[in-house]
Amino acid sequence: MAEEKPEELTIDQLKKKDKDATTLLIVLAITYSVCLIGFLIFKPLMVGIFLPLFLVTGLPIVLGRKKVREEWKKRENIV
Secondary structure, eight states, X not given: OOOOOGGXXXXXXXXXXXXXXXXXXXHHHHHHHHHHHHHHHHXXXXXXXXXXXXXXXXXXXXXXXXXXXXXXXXXXXXX
């Protein structure tokens, strides 16, 4: 399924995407924190493996959320 551009979405869809992205980022941050604490206690070298994985998964979410919020604010300014 192709990803829709923020310009093609309604305001309600933009709000839902923003809420979903925020939820995913919170879950990712909690997961990262638990893994970081566990790996620092048990296997410190594993942090070097999982840190890039979390950055690779979190960065596209942050960038997509930024685009959605920019489009949302642009539409609020028009109205």
